[in-house]
Amino acid sequence: MLEAENLHYAYKPEKPTLRGISLTLRQGTILYLLGRNGCGKTTLMSCLSGLLRPQSGTVRLHGRDLRSYTPAERARHIGLIPQLHTPAFNYSVREMVLMGRAPHLGLLAAPSRGDYAIADAALESVGLADYRERPYTQLSGGERQLVLIARGLAQECRILLMDEPDAHLDLNNQQRVMERVARLAADGLSFIISSHVPNNALMYAHRVLLMKRGTTLAYGAPEHILTETLLTAAYELPIEVIRAEEQPRAIVPRKVSG
Amino acid sequence: MRLITSRAWRRDAAAVSSFRRQLAYSSLLLPIVLILLSLLLGLYNIQPQTIVKALLSLIFPQAAEGISATELTLILRIRLPRVLAAALIGAALAGTGAAFQGIFKNPLVDSNLLGVTSGAGFGAALALLLGGTALMVQGFAFGFGLLAVMLAYMGSRLYSSAPLIVLTLMGILIGSFFTSLTALTKYVADPLNTLPAITFWLLGGLTGVTWNSVPLLAAITLSGSLFLWAVRWRLNILSLGDAEATALGMNPTRLKLLIILCATLMTAAAVAVGGVIGWIGLVIPHAARLLVGTDHKQLMPMSLALGASFLLVIDNISRTLLPAEVPLGILTGLVGVPILIALLRRSQTVW
Amino acid sequence: MRRLVYLSLIVLLIAASVNLQSQAAQSAPFSIQAPVELQPALSALYKARYNAEPFFVERDGDLIATDDPAFLPSGMGGVPPHFLPEAFFLLARPNAEAEAFVAYAVSADGQAALIEGGFLPKSVTVTDQAGNTIEVVQPVRRVITPYSIATYLVYGVGGSSRLVAGGYLGTRDPVGAARMTALDPRFPTLSGYTLNQREINIEQVAQLAPDLIITSARTAWLDTVRELNIPFVLLQGESPELLKQSVLLVGQLLGPNTAARAKAWIGYYDAILAQVVARTQDITERPKVLFVGESPLRVISGEMYQTDIIAAAGGQSVSAALKGYWNDVNLEQVALWNPEVIVIAPYGKITPQTFAESPEWAIIKAVQDGKVYKMPTWIAPWDTPVMDSVLGVIWLAQKLFPGRLTLDCAQEAMFFFKVFYDHDLPADEIAAVCGS
Known part of the structure; x- marks a missing residue:
């Protein structure tokens, strides 16, 4: 797509x-x-x-x-979820999600009841329905990412x-x-x-x-890309892929010093 | 410490947010009530019923019977335009302050950020230096206010990177440039008549406001406020920065330009009529934020209403406290700065 | 005009009292008639000028030197040139050389010769209007007056030959500049410096090498000038008494002739004020006067000299309770005062028309009665604490009480300028300016 x-x-x-x-x-x-x-x-x-x-x-x-x-x-x-940041103004979680409705509304229009319902549903689907009136900046980093995902959902992308x-x-x-x-x-x-x-x-x-x-x-x-050879080339650093039960389980750099 | 369960939080917070919404919209009644109350105030003692009759005479001319010409003139030609101008200017300065704080992602700026007030100050000083009429002073103030912002904007276009920072910097530079030009006009001004005129103008005041100044001010302020009102929700998104606004399907550059244009027109009109009245654009949005939170949907109406009310009260003090007028710029500073300090202390967590 | 007649009458009397022309010495260009006690000083002056002994006569001299006050013009007359504090010259008949000698006697060089001879003090010590005591070495040859008011005082006491730079008022206007140039051809040079109460170019001042600076007590740059070690005198003349003090102070600093003229002006000022009072004292209801500046709602405070001018003219300033400098008021306050007369400062950019055309001002009595006037001016504005302000009093009294005064603004202005500025005003122009 x-x-x-x-x-x-x-x-x-x-x-x-x-x-x-x-x-x-x-x-x-x-x-x-x-x-x-x-x-x-x-x-x-x-x-x-x-x-x-x-x-x-x-x-x-x-x-x-x-x-x-x-x-x-x-x-x-297409929705974009930026890196963790703190906005200049502290909006509520619900307001942050509601902003996802912007591409669906006219320039001079304000969100309607329907838009609020969509935002609430989006919050519900990331499991943060109870958080909607909380100030965004008081959430943990993970919760903020989820709120921004919910915004993408409200954006309906x-x-x-x-x-x-x-x-x-x-x-x-x-x-x-x-x-x-x-x-x-x-x-x-x-x-x-x-x-x-x-x-x-x-x-x-x-x-x-x-x-x-x-x-x-x-x-x-x-499985074809995350190999020691390719990763070592990409990161310009000796990389080890640790396997367990025939499956790659962890990617770690090799210790170089003593 | 009260332990708030998530469910209780949800209920309380929902109540708070709906209360804020109601507060924001009902606040719009405040300036209307204050306008009516302000008409009762004045150095010249006029009975309230006379004032009511005089106001009614605007619609039913026969209501003016029995009112002396002096009283009628004072109510309808002096108090009414002045009170309206105070409300409009207060609303314009506070509303544009809130808008600028939103688009510049900075709660410590006001609409003078791009130099409109400094430009207008120079325009007025220049007109006074050239011996212009009151109309010319207003026209020059308005024109140079716009010119200053245009210069700042064009200057910022010379640099492609970090446009917001460059624009802010340009605004500050252009602002100080015009402030220097104003100082220059004061230097060459005749100390007998032009210099005091410039000094008084720069302190701000509505002493000489008559109906002549009101129609244009009202047209610009009301249509500008309407636009800021309409885009109040978009201000939330703009305050997140250009990248996110673009990702949310907006053209932040164009919208910001529109808002800057609108705010500049409003500020220039306000400054042209009232002179340099500081602090309102900075203090009022903070006070509004404390009452209704950061959401511009509520913040914008609240700022407009509070700004209008604040300047009405300040101007009432200015025109009734002493036989001589206390310059507005001095009063807003004296009242505004302590309020701002108090608000900054309280609102650390709000933004 | 009357005073000029007095003056010539006296001269005629003196001439008539001398019936026989004495034998003039062939060597001396003119003879001097002087009492014995003045002769040593005159000899010193004459020697310094001609390196010769003067030719004294007992009667019928070309030049009369005297300390007898009976020779002074009576009434509010002109001031004869003083070479000593109490002694002055009278010219018995036209004589160019005698005239030049008189001019020399009152000049800095003449003063220096008299100081050398021990007839005048080497320095004068004054207390200025900021309360400082200053010793000023005599003669003062180069004075600068950054405070414009002081400039006009120096002109008014006849000391402008000692002026090297000064501030002026209202000369940005071409009419004002032209009038000033007519009064003093040196005006373009004297006014060509960065020099006012707020700004001064200290290097320029050092280059001008003044031996005295006369400025306002509100001057901003005093500390800088202290570094140059030039004596400075501070003026503050915002009341009739203080103005008289300023005039006297400036007069004292520039020699015996200017001191005498300062005293003569005070006599003239008091006499005019007394005459106005005499004509208006029976009026119990003092007309209420609003004095406005460069905008209709900018009015004087009670601390400004204009309040005294209004009082001297027999009116009362409605804004006397205000403090400080110019104050902005609103129309409600004006309506409360409801002044009967509005006076616009000479330098105001507004006119009576401004008030007449305003629908808002129509509620004020002065506007309804058409009693809005703009104060005239010639050089210095007549509402500022300068010697010309006496004309402001006369003009205002005429406006407040038409027909009651025998004084006439234009006539007095002609006399005042002749006597104190040594300048003939164009009669038709001053009449137009006075509106009479």
Whole structure:
């Protein structure tokens, strides 16, 4: 449903950030973007969500060029869940989710009762119905991620792009967020997740795109990509994949010092 | 410490939020009540029933019978336009302050951020220097207010990165530039007549307001407020930043430009009539936030209503406390700064 | 005009009392008739000027020097040139050389010669209006007056030849500048410096090398000037008594001639005020006057000199209870006062028309009665604490009590400018300015 073909992007012409990235996101799947800092994950996400226009290559949404969508149209299909941040003003959880209704409303319109109901339902489906009047900034990091997922649901989009949802979260919160993502994927939503935690990719990804300096190092099913050789090449660091009962269970760097 | 279970929290919070909504909308009645009360106040002693009759005479001319010309003039030509101007200017400054705080994601700014007041101040000083009429002073103040913001905006377009920071910086630069120009006009102004005129103007005041100033001020303020009211929910989204607003299907740059334009028109009109009246744009949105929370859906009407009410009260003090008028800029500072300090202490957790 | 007649009468009397022309010495360009006790001082002056002994005569001199007050013009007359505090010259007949000698006698050089001869003190010590005691070495040759009011006082006491730079009022207006140039051809030079109460270019001041600075007690830059070690005198003349004090102070600082003129002005001022009082004292209901500045609702406080002008003219300022400087009031307050007369300051950019055309002001009695006037001015505004303010009193009294005064604004202005500014006003223009 979302396809990218040979994407190129450069903030400065002499230093391209993306050099020929292609990928395909299928319905109900989770696609992980892995790679070192600065390899172009965030830029790729921005190109896919329409925030940036790739200088060459195309992004197609349901077979149509993403550029032909109006911003509101696009936002009804693709949602972006930014990295953990604290807004300047402390809105209630419900208000945050309600903002997902923006692409469905006219510029001068305020949300109606129906919009509130959709927002409440979205909160319900991430298990935070009781939190709706709480101040957003008083939630834990994991809860905030869930609220932003609920906002994507209220947006009624079928594709959610998550920028490092596991950053700054403890294991419990990471697990809570990822389990919810997995359940939503099972219900037919699709996710593209950029991450610095390959272990989560090991557990939840259907596809993995391993990036290095703006190019695709490897792309495919996790069992083919999350190998010691490829990961070592991607992170430029000796990496070990620990297996148990014939299954890869953990990805850890090898200790180099004494 | 009361332990709040999630269910109790939900119920309490729901009650709070519906209370806030009601509060925000009912607050709009406050300026209307205050306008009527303010008409009763004045140095010249006029009986309340005379005031009611005078007001009725606007609709039924025969109601004016038995009222002296002096009283009729004072009520309808002096108090009424002045009270309306105070309410409009207060609403404009507070509403635009709330809008600017939203789009600049910064609770410590007001609509002078991009230099509109400084520009307007220079425009007025220049007109006074050129020996202009009251109308020319208002026109220059309005025009230079717009010019300052336009310069700041165009200046920020020279840089592609971090547009909000650059715009803020440009606003501050352009603002100080015009403040320097104002100082220059004061330097070359004739100390006999022009200099005191400039100084008084910069302190702000509604002493000379008559019906001449009200129609344009009302048209700009009311239509501007209507626009800010309409986009009040979008302000919530804009305050999250451009990336999220874009991801939510909006064109944040265009909407912000519209809001800046609208707020600048409103502020320039307000400053043109009332001179430089500080602190309202900063203090009132904070007070409103304390009452109805950060949600701009409630914050915008509350700011408009509180701003109108605040300036009405301040102006009532200004025009009745002493035989001589106390400049508004001084009063809003004297009253506003302590309030702001108190609010900042209390509201640390609110934003 | 009457005073000029007096003056010439006296001169004629003196001439008539001398029936025989004495034998004039061939060498001296003019003869001097002076009592014995004044002769040493005159000799010193004459020697300094011509390096020769003067030719004294007992009767019928070309130039008369005397300390006899009987020779002073009577009434509110002009002031003859004083070379010593009590001694002055009278010219018996036209004589260019004698005139030049008189001019020399009252100049800084003449004063210096008299100081050297021990006839005048080497310095004067004054207490200024900020309460400071200052010793000023005589003669003062270069005075600067950043305070515009002080500039006009220096002109008024006849000390403008000692002025090297000054602040002026109302000369940004071409009419004001033209009038000032007509009065003093040096005006464009004197006014060409950064010099006012708020700003001063200290290097420029050092370059001007003044030996005295006369400025206002409210001057902003006094501390900087202290560094230059130039004596400065502070003025504050916002009442008739204080104004008289300022005039006297400026007069004392610039030599015996200016001191005499200062005293003469005080006599004139008191006489005019007394005359107005005499004509208006039977009026029990003092007319209520609102004095406004450059905008209709900007009014004077009770602490401003304008309040005294109104009182001197027989009216009462409605805004006398206000404090400080200019105050903004609202129309309700004006309606409460309900003034019978509104006076606009000479420098106000508004006109009586402004009030007449305003529907709001129509409720005020002065506007209803058409009694809104703009105070005239010639050089310094007549509502400020300058010597010209006496004309403001006369003008206002005429407006408040038409027909009651024998004084006439234009006529007095002609006399005042002749005597104190040594300047002939164009009669038709001043009549138009006075509105008479």
